Amino acid sequence: MAKETAAVTTYGDHEMITPQNKLRKAVSDKPFDPNDDPVARAEQALADLSGNFSSWMDEECERLDQARLACKTLGFTTAYKEKLFHAAHDIKGEAATFGFPACAGAADSLCRLIEYAPDPTKIPVKLVDQHVDAVRAIIREYTRSDAIALAAELNKRLREVTDEFLLHENRERPDVIASILGPSIIPNG
């Protein structure tokens, strides 16, 4: 297989390399067609897929529940802790896409609880239960007229309790506290 070709400029402690631009082949020289919007096409394709989202979210919730059960019955080992983290992390990332944005906060709070607890065996099981049950309840009750407001209140309280626990557990680790309190690149995220 042919190797890349590249132009190299050498500076005092580094090189600047300009590789052959193999992607230029994809820049279209066709006249701009205002009626052809690739983003709109993709959004429509996603909308066509959206009939699956509710059942996909149910599957993700089931996965979260199974991971919670494994941690509770078999212990907060590295493997089970990671399964629980990944399940919550996936829900956090998919929630808005699947039409349940209000459950992302509880899933995010659970991720933080697992990620920043220095000793996972000290994580209160009840707090894990509250997070998992909150995610499930928010999704289950999503059609209620007050669902978004209730979810916001639930997410806020879970985040407060989690942060209180994490700040106490990391009281000797200022760098971790800085991360816990650090900014998100997503507004209100």
Next chain:
Amino acid sequence: MAVRIDFAKLRFLVIDDNAHMRRILRTLLHGFGAREVYEAEDGASGLESFTHYVPDIVITDWAMPIFDGLELTQMIRQPGANSNPYVAIVMLTGHSEKKRVTAARDAGITEFLAKPISAKGLYERIVNVVASPRPFIKTKNYFGPDRRRMTSSNYSGPDRRKGGKADVFRQSALLDKVRAPG
């Protein structure tokens, strides 16, 4: 005038352990007009697929089993170790902390896209890597796209692009810190 991309001329590799997210990405890419979209479900099979399919653009998740998107990026960004260490890598992740963006940048990703995914966000990242590729920088401990995206008229530090000796960034400590925070 806006740059238009012919997605049918691009080959994509999507690496994500979540089957639902792979389906969503495939749907969006096909919606843009892509025809060649390959998938892998973890970092190890992702690296294998990278070697086998020689994609133009890699879209990878961060948190994955076996090895994660950050480690995968570092494996790809090895000059001389594979056929295309310059490949465009878009990291799509649920991580949204600023330190994560910095760590991903220092591992050599080309673009960062935080979930929730949107058609517009993904499209913009792809147009950016195709139409505005950045040069690569090779130092003692970094190989990847130029991390400087803009120039500041107020900058007053040493100018490393005019020769002479300058500071060397220690990135490994930051990467280790991000990987094992708890």
